[in-house]
Amino acid sequence: MTARQPQAEYREGRGFIAEVIRTSRRKSADIRVEDGAVSVVVPTNTTTERIDQLLAAKRRWIKEKIALHREQAPPSTRRFVSGEAFSYLGRNYRLKVETGNFTPVRLLNGRLLVTVPSGSQQHMVRNALVRWYKRQAEHKLIEKVTRFAPQVGVEPTGVGIKTFRSRWGSCTAKGKLEFNWRIMMAPNRMVDYVVIHELCHLIRHDHSPEFWREIGRVMPEYQESREWLRANAATMNF
Template sequence: MMAAAQKPQSRQPEYRDGHGFIAEIIRTNRRKSADIRVEDGAVSVVVPVNTPAEKIDQLLAAKRRWIKEKITLHREMTPASSKRYVSGEAFSYLGRNYRLKVETGNFAPVKLLNGRLVVTVPNGTEQPHMIRNALVRWYKRQAEQKLTEKVNRFVPVVGVEPAGVGIRTFKSRWGSCTAKGKLEFNWQIMMAPNRMVDYVVIHELCHLIRHDHSPEFWREMARVMPDYQRCREWLREYALKLSI
């Protein structure tokens, strides 16, 4: 099995309150300076392993205006959601609906407990935004784990070896296969039923054989997944509902 698609090492999530946003702290040996990122409206700070929390707080305070501008820009560009991010609201994970449970307090990442998606966030006007970001982070973590596992499961069936697996946000596709053979998946596919997720994984693996949608490509799909057409049609019909 290729090393690039092995199960990601688990690390304990670390967060800092930026007063109006929550920043995820990612510690790494591969950096000598800090790097702030705002993706999907969520803030993350990549720092050297031993960076003190106080220094991270100082950096967030210094860059607060820039971060808030980026968050606001993302909100303005994101289509309006019908979600209110309140307790009792349903969110789909692998085709099953789970009810959101919002608790008030110091921020804690989403946990799936007793059939509920539980998130703890401070009270205030920013609460819905923080809840959405917490959910996005949770879905991305599930996608990183589950999609890597599925790739490893289907690699010997398809008979290919991808260069790696990545999780991204795509506006109008579920995945892609790069010219270098890396598979990239849209984290939102985790809202679809399990078989649809299998379809997307197999689809991108088959692109390592045929990098087009020729009859030969679909023959490979049918060989590995005889019911692929049903999954393809399901995703076309329900794509717009797979969003938060």
């Protein structure tokens, strides 16, 4: 498994930013709003003019979906303004919000830097951060799965990144591992534990004593990570 990350492409949609995902596997466009973030999946050769037309035609539906997500999201004390700290692999980085044409989040000189249009709302900054965490999760978790799978003695069929409300990962019946992007806020060793935990589910699909013995074989001190995640789960959210 490799972690190739294509160049990101975005379009401004008057009140939201849409990530453009080009693929040769589609013949028509598909607009999605997931976790409050907008993406448009289009055939590879779709023009930017056509993408803008699609977003304009669905603008009302998109805004309604964004508003619904904000209503249903748990209360947050986050303001998504310059100076706020966000954890990445257990280390805090200060957010810096600049004004201009949209530029996705970058980790630069110890800061999480994002550029958004003038008058942008908090949700636009939040969505930019969510996208950044998801991209980091995809890269790092594939690396970790590739590293730990031989130690566990399994071969997963794939790795995916999702938004889970109350768990850090899952293992599908077809052998694909899915991870909550929020785990990237935890220290590195806790991320290792979650990866090993899900890999061990490819051997035991339960939480029997045999399952925990499999984890202990690869990570003898796993109990410390398990307890840390239980105690700190509520802090890894925005």
